Amino acid sequence: MSKGFNIKGKGLIVVISGPSGTGKDTVIGEILKENDDICMSISATTRDPRAYEKDGGNYHFLSEESFKEVVKKGKMLEYARYCGNYYGTLSDFVGQKIESGVDVILKIEVNGARQIRENCPDAVHIFILPPSIKELQERLKSRKTETKESFEQRFGLASQEMALAADYDYIVVNKDRSACARDIWNIICAEKLRTSRIKNRTDHIIKEVLYNG
């Protein structure tokens, strides 16, 4: 997947949501593997790092006090409390990436996506759907870690989340991992050519013709 001539300039914030079992991680992995200048956001969290986890690797580890301080300063693009810990997206991290022309994928759930809609109106929101209820159930069941309770909980959450797919800019169906990754990459490339985004980089051509013709 190569980028066209026009794909330059500021990076894009790409929100990707979808219930457990839709294969978000695999699809995002494929996008990151196949393309340059795109990364995942590294979330901030107040949970304790596991033995193998380094700060700034999987997460930015913050104390609850520091986390709340960042929120207070308006420097958390979205955040939520989950199982007693806070998780959030640092605006400084995302800001630096997009200013340097790198696209940032935020893999977040529907409530986080809503906060991004408010705080980053220029972000692009993509919802990944499973191809059918059958596939979703099978994928959830095939997780060896799933007990019957957690399956039912996740399935219930999946249906709640899917009901909000219509709030997203784009819907992609993950029937085939590569096709789904290509769909998302097409969306990213196309969104960069939106007049509102590309205008400041093409205005010089128009002005040149208008005033020096």
Next chain:
Amino acid sequence: MSKGFNIKGKGLIVVISGPSGTGKDTVIGEILKENDDICMSISATTRDPRAYEKDGGNYHFLSEESFKEVVKKGKMLEYARYCGNYYGTLSDFVGQKIESGVDVILKIEVNGARQIRENCPDAVHIFILPPSIKELQERLKSRKTETKESFEQRFGLASQEMALAADYDYIVVNKDRSACARDIWNIICAEKLRTSRIKNRTDHIIKEVLYNG
């Protein structure tokens, strides 16, 4: 350039504008060559067919009376008078194509594009820019058919048209034919995944999960 899984359903109306000398025809030719289920609209005109022209080939040839009748019936998506003849886009032709899942490219100028904006709010509007004033001038001059007067006329028209690029949904720069064709194809693929367009084809997945889970 292959289509992802999701690219099915109704065809898209794709308006492509750009001044003479931006290489619209070459880029569109590349898109048509590389992809299936996409065609150019065949315009209706009141001008006389040339010896080699067949009705329904390059144009649908209509008498002035018939043309005006079609306009009166509201069956011309856009039209204009140019050098004493009428030219227009037949809504029946475009409608049949998109209903059968074929995308239709309308290569029209800025006034026609405005009429399409009103009559087909779902159409996607793309403006092609030359990479620089120098390239535009060179491409116009390299046309053997161009006299000094017609060059100046076309260049003047080019600047008028380019001033309206900001009214389009997307701007692509034709520095390299293949890259520009790929940019436009990305836009077409992405636009089909817009929630407003794909929703009626994914609703069954969501409903299945919501009500049968």
